[in-house]
Amino acid sequence: MAKSPRLRGRRSGQRQSGQYSEQRQGAQSIRRALNVLRILAAGRESGTPLADVVQATGLTRPTVHRIVHVLIEEGIVEQHPKSKRYAIGGQVSELALARQSRSPLLVAAEPYLAEVSTALGDTLFLTVRTGLDTLCLARRIGAFPIQVLSIEVGVRRPLGVSAAGVAMLASLDADESKRIIDANQPRFESYKTTAREVSRQVALARRAGYYIRERGIVPGTKSMSAWIQAPGLTGALTVSMIRARLNPGREQEVAGILLESAAQIRLAIAAAGKK
Secondary structure (H helix, E strand, O other): OOOOHHHHHHHHHHHHHHHHHHHHHHHHHHHHHHHHHHHHHHOHHHOEOHHHHHHHHOOOHHHHHHHHHHHHHOOOEEEOOOOOOEEEOHHHHHHHOOOOOOOHHHHHHHHHHHHHHHHHOOEEEEEEEEOOEEEEEEEEOOOOOOOOOOOOOOOEEEOOOOHHHHHHHHHOOHHHHHHHHHHHHHHHHHHOOOHHHHHHHHHHHHHHOOEEEOOOOOOOEEEEEEEEEEOOEEEEEEEEEEHHHHOHHHHHHHHHHHHHHHHHHHHHHHHHHHO
């Protein structure tokens, strides 16, 4: 007996619905694994406890445990024998060898980093957005006797917890900025901030055209960041110094130098893209 067109259509629709559901679940699993990897990357060599990964991702402990152990089996994650913390595995660096090209932001900014650091006398940082995080690409130390070395090259932090992160969020449209802040909300507690406070700081940065953090990560310091926005790329140029060196009288001078340098870097990226 021939099947009615209605029955065939219903079964076809069920198959398509099932395929879509599988695809969605597969994409969700991949995103969760990548999110876990980003959290572990922030822990660098010392690694990250499982409890911190659970808190930062908002996933259940069994889910995080399952993801981590699959990644361990694939050589993407390692567990330190003594501390039992989890860290990025050796295979990640091997995979990275497949693409050794340097960051276009770093290439464009390099001629300006030493120049700006010399002009200001203080430590300068170049940071880029990567997903929901910031990644420090470069650091240049100035000539002033007291330098603020608040972050090392290669360190990742959630967007919103540093001067650079706030500046980068301010450079994005409001919907994208809010999406990132909401996604990073579970991670803010570890950095003693909240989504509401980050949103307030982003609003201040948008009004000023740059962001100044009155209390830096290192006690007794201040930081100022200017964002660098280019097609497919978001970065920031940040200077950190002791509070006395970034008083209200000098703020506009420092902001002018950072903003001008950020503009020059944007032009350098655009010029390189046309070659």
